[in-house]
Amino acid sequence: MKIPFTKMHGCGNDYIYINCFEHTIDDPNTLSQHISDRHFGIGGDGIVLICPSDIADAKMRMFNIDGSEGKMCGNAIRCVAKYVYDNNIATKEVLTIDTLSGVKTMELYIENGKMNFAKVDMGKAILEPALIPVQSKETNPLINFPLQVEDKTYHITTVSMGNPHCVIFVEDPMLVDLPLIGPKFEQHSFFPESVNTEFISVENRKTIHMRVWERGSGETLACGTGACAAVVAAVLNGYCDKDSDITVKLLGGDLIIRYTDEGVYMTGPAVSVFDGEIEV
Numbered sequence: 001m002k003i004p005f006t007k008m009h010g011c012g013n014d015y016i017y018i019n020c021f022e023h024t025i026d027d028p029n030t031l032s033q034h035i036s037d038r039h040f041g042i043g044g045d046g047i048v049l050i051c052p053s054d055i056a057d058a059k060m061r062m063f064n065i066d067g068s069e070g071k072m073c074g075n076a077i078r079c080v081a082k083y084v085y086d087n088n089i090a091t092k093e094v095l096t097i098d099t100l101s102g103v104k105t106m107e108l109y110i111e112n113g114k115m116n117f118a119k120v121d122m123g124k125a126i127l128e129p130a131l132i133p134v135q136s137k138e139t140n141p142l143i144n145f146p147l148q149v150e151d152k153t154y155h156i157t158t159v160s161m162g163n164p165h166c167v168i169f170v171e172d173p174m175l176v177d178l179p180l181i182g183p184k185f186e187q188h189s190f191f192p193e194s195v196n197t198e199f200i201s202v203e204n205r206k207t208i209h210m211r212v213w214e215r216g217s218g219e220t221l222a223c224g225t226g227a228c229a230a231v232v233a234a235v236l237n238g239y240c241d242k243d244s245d246i247t248v249k250l251l252g253g254d255l256i257i258r259y260t261d262e263g264v265y266m267t268g269p270a271v272s273v274f275d276g277e278i279e280v
Contacts, residue, residue: 003280005035006083007042007273010075012221012252014044014273015062017083020051025280032063035278042278045217048076050083056096056103058084064216071100072162074122074224074255074266081106082115082270101162119267122225125232125259126160134158135190143236149184157233161264164195164215165229169237173199173211182213198226202239209249221252228264231257 003025006017016035018025025031028049035041046064053059060080062070081095085108093108102123109117126132127141136142142158147166157167166185170176176199185197194215201209210230212223227248234240240259248255256267 001280002277004275004277005042006275007044008079008082008271009252009273010078010222010224010268010270011250011255013073013075013223014221015046015048015073015076015079016042016044017048017050017079019083019087020049021058021089025049028061028063029067029069031280032065033067036065042276045214045220046070048073048080050080050089053098056098057090057092058095059098061100064214065218066216068216069100070163070216072104072225074120074161074226074228075222075268077104077106077120077224078118078268078270079272081108081118081120082272085110085115086272099162115270117267117269119265120224122161122228122264122266124263125228126162127158127232127236129158132158132160132164133192134164135192141236143233147188147190149181149188157236159229159232161225161228161232163225164191164193165226165233166191166195166197167200167230167233168198169200169202169233169239171201173201173209176211178211178213178219182219186213186215196223196226196229198223198230198233200230200234202234203249205240206244207247207249208234208240211251222250222255224255224266224268227255227257228259228266231259232264235259 032047049061051059106120258265
C-alpha cells in the first residue's frame with residue numbers, strides 16, 4: 001500500500017507528516033524507525049501523524065527515530081498547523097491542536113494564502129521535580145542543581161514543557177562533545193523517563209545560543225520545547241527577563257520565546273519541503 005507524505009521542518013527539525021484524516025497507520029513505531037533513516041528511508045527526526053480530534057481542529061502524534069512516541073514537539077506542531085491550514089482541513093487563523101501534553105492554541109501568520117509562521121501557546125512550564133520527573137527528594141525547583149554524570153559535576157536546571165528537559169549553561173555549546181555526553185544524560189537514572197538535554201550560552205539578556213540532545217533522536221538542529229525550557233531556565237538563573245521576547249539561536253534557525261506568568265509562547269517558522277509516496 002502506498003501512503004502519501006509531506007516532508008516538513010521547523011528550523012531544521014524535520015519530520016515526515018502523514019494525513020491520518022485519509023489514511024490509517026497500524027504500526028507507527030516501526031514505520032518511524034524504517035522511514036526516518038537518512039540512508040535507507042526518507043530521512044527525518046521521526047514521523048508525525050495528523051489525525052482527527054473530537055476536542056481540537058486536529059490531533060498530533062509524533063514518533064522519534066527510535067520508534068518511541070513523544071508527548072510534544074514545538075517545531076512539529078507548527079508544521080501540523082501549516083499542513084492543516086494549507087490543505088484546507090481547517091482554514092482559521094487561530095487553530096487548536098491536540099497533543100499528548102494537552103490541547104495547544106496557536107496564532108497563524110498567513111501570506112499569499114499559506115501559513116509561514118505561527119505563535120504557539122505552549123502552556124505553563126512545570127518546575128516541580130516530581131512532575132518533570134526527576135529522582136529527587138527536593139520539592140523546590142531544581143535551579144543550578146549539581147548533578148554527577150560519571151566523573152564530572154554539571155549544574156542543571158530542570159523544566160518540563162510537557163516533556164522533560166535538563167538545561168546546562170556553558171561558555172560555548174559548540175565546544176560540547178554532544179554525541180558523547182548527550183546519551184549519558186538521556187540514560188541517567190536521575191531521569192526515570194529519560195530527558196532532553198540543552199547546552200546554552202548567553203549572548204545578552206535578549207539572545208541565547210543552544211544545542212540540544214533529544215531523547216530518542218539524538219542531536220537535532222532545533223527543539224521547540226527545548227528552546228522554551230532554555231528560556232525558562234535562563235530567567236530562573238537571572239540571565240534573561242520574564243515578559244520579554246528572547247531569541248534562541250539554534251543550529252537550524254531562530255525561535256522567539258516569551259516566558260510569562262500565564263505561560264510560555266513560541267514563535268517560529270514552518271516549511272514544507274516536498275510531497276511524496278512511500279510503500280508501507
